[in-house]
Amino acid sequence: MELELQRPACTTGAERDRHREALFCAKSARRLLCYHAEAARSSDTGGRIVRMLGMRDAMMASTLAHIFEREEGRGRILVYAHNSHLSRERAEWQLGPHHLAWWPAGAYLNARFGKGYAVIGSGVAISEENGIGMPEAGTLEARLFSSPHEAVFIPTRGAPSPSRVALEGLVPRSGSRRNSTYFPLTPGSIRAFDGLVVVGSTAYAPGAPPLPPAGSASSE
Numbered sequence: 322m323e324l325e326l327q328r329p330a331c332t333t334g335a336e337r338d339r340h341r342e343a344l345f346c347a348k349s350a351r352r353l354l355c356y357h358a359e360a361a362r363s364s365d366t367g368g369r370i371v372r373m374l375g376m377r378d379a380m381m382a383s384t385l386a387h388i389f390e391r392e393e394g395r396g397r398i399l400v401y402a403h404n405s406h407l408s409r410e411r412a413e414w415q416l417g418p419h420h421l422a423w424w425p426a427g428a429y430l431n432a433r434f435g436k437g438y439a440v441i442g443s444g445v446a447i448s449e450e451n452g453i454g455m456p457e458a459g460t461l462e463a464r465l466f467s468s469p470h471e472a473v474f475i476p477t478r479g480a481p482s483p484s485r486v487a488l489e490g491l492v493p494r495s496g497s498r499r500n501s502t503y504f505p506l507t508p509g510s511i512r513a514f515d516g517l518v519v520v521g522s523t524a525y526a527p528g529a530p531p532l533p534p535a536g537s538a539s540s541e
Contacts, residue, residue, distance in 0.1 A: 338391075345387045352380050367419035374412070375423035381406060382429035389434075402426075405504055407440045408513040414504070427513075439478075442514035444506045450525040452499030452535050460494035461506045465519045478515035499532045500525075 324344045331340035356376050362369055385400060392398055405412040407427040414421045430438045446466040447455055456462035465475055465488075477488075489508040497503040510517060525532060 341391070348383070349380065352376070352383070356380070367416075367421065370416065370419065371421040371423050374414075374421060378406060378412070378424065378426040379429060382426040382433075385426065385430060386433060403502070403504075404442045404506075404510070404514075408442070408510075409440065410509045410513040413507075439515045440513075441516045441518055442506070442510055444510075444517060444519040445521075445523050446519065447522045448497075448524070449522075451503055451523070451532070452497040453503060454495075454498075456494045459492055461488065461491045461508065461510065462494050462519060464488065464491055465506075465517065466521065470521075472518060472520045474516060474518050476516045477511050498535045 324340065324347055328340065328344075331337050356373060359369060359372050359376060381402075385398075389398060400407070405414070406425050407430075408425050409427050409431045411422050411428070412425040427438070427440055444462055444465065445451075445453060446462055447453060456466070466473060488511050491508060493507045494505045496505060506517070
């Protein structure tokens, strides 16, 4: 509140930039305290987790919006993150018995920036290191990667309605046998992104924590 009260005195040059940065840091600290308070609540597991997932994405959106304000006029901003964070549609995750759904950062950014927010989703056909096998027939990945190329780009924003309907009618593929952070594309991915990049195969990130043996991680 003290920083808010001092805003009128900080209106020019470096002083304004320092004030904006301090105000953002103070708000971020408050949001983190709210997040940890939610983690300590004695509520049902599913409800607590989904609120924490939603709070994390809201904080991510706030950080990206702050970066935009700070960099405004200096060009476009490129962000890299998990599909589920940048999607326009509600994120979903089947965590054991809990079906979790929350608004991701991309939904907040889309509401704020409209056409100024463009997002490209990514998918993979096969990744042995990640425990991702051949996509089943009739799935989105199998349909999108029916080409001999190493990678394909499919524009989905403004795509003809018959094509969108055909793709949205496909079923999701099975998940990974090893990497629980892998989320297959879903029919909603057609609406969630402006385009999709699907690669034929990929390795596991160098330096990342070792993956469990095949069959020990749940498919999500």
